[in-house]
Amino acid sequence: MISLTSPVETRAHGWPAGVKLAALCAATLLLFAVEDLAWQIAFCAGMLVLYALPGRTFLRVGLGRLRMLWPFVALIVLWHLLTDDTVAGLVIALRMVTAVGLANLVTMTTKLSDMMAVVRWLASPLRRFGVETRSLELAVALVVRFTPVLAAKGQMLSLAWRARSRRRSGWRIVMPFTVLAIDDAEHVAEALRARGGL
């Protein structure tokens, strides 16, 4: 399955995921506490330096992920130009870009298995109260496995539709699509029970 981790291995890949997540929380709190434009520019520049350090490929992929923010940046800056409050607009826009950039940085340098280990650690107090966290891990594995399976089945449904009709299928294939998902769920449940259950 396609993932959002970086195409190049960086030094940050080896750092513990929990530390990276804690640092991200602290950095985001700091970003939202500071209202000064000069500091926000410094933070944003620092974020860009972090992206540039592992090399050009990393920088290009990383900045590509931030592209979805441009409509919001344009909207905010334009809005505050009209309300004569440009500085506040720049602070909000810079803060948003820096916060999203830093968060993406953690996602890009942390493998799914490392993230799962943090989740398992966070869930460990629950185990003491007798909550079964193994089923959570099974559920995660099922979603990862069945998303491409369902997507392929959906593709087949829409091909079958197009073989019969000249119009686009649109929402009408969602019903049979959901029926397929329900049937898969029933079959997998039966298979799990047959193997001794949870």
Added chain:
Amino acid sequence: MERNLTMIALFAALIAALGLIPKFTLGFGVPITAQTLGVMLCGTVLGAWRGGLAALLFVGLVALGLPLLAGGRGGLGVFASPTVGFLVGFPIGAFVTGFIMDQWRSAPVGLAAGVASVIGGTLVVYVFGIFGMMMTLNKTVVEATLLVQAFIPGDLIKAVLAGFITSGLAKARPASLLSRA
């Protein structure tokens, strides 16, 4: 137990797979994805707790770094972006949708699912979505509402479609409609 688990997992996968279907454009030019339709179906088919957990599992996997959102987006960055409120609203919206389905058993399935999706899948999700915009972009309620109002008609249409789809499912797989079981 096994059935609850697989239903929750498969509906989380369904939300993700619906995001991969190419978006369709409404008559008045606003593109909509089927992803929120999946969130509504979680509530109408699975009921409050299972539906809410399915949506929560989906949002959790997005946070862990899987590109499951429409357009292949995902990762922690989404939780710092202006649309964070909608993501947080997904599980709660699915829960409320399912809760209304659970409670309003006297109504026909399609009608109950449609109304539940309007309240849970649209109203609740937008309350959280607008609150998220207010926080990240420093805007007032009115300004934030103005930013998202173009998408409200599309989501209302999806809620109506969720009603039709659920009544179809009630005929095709009556035993699997856990919200009415």
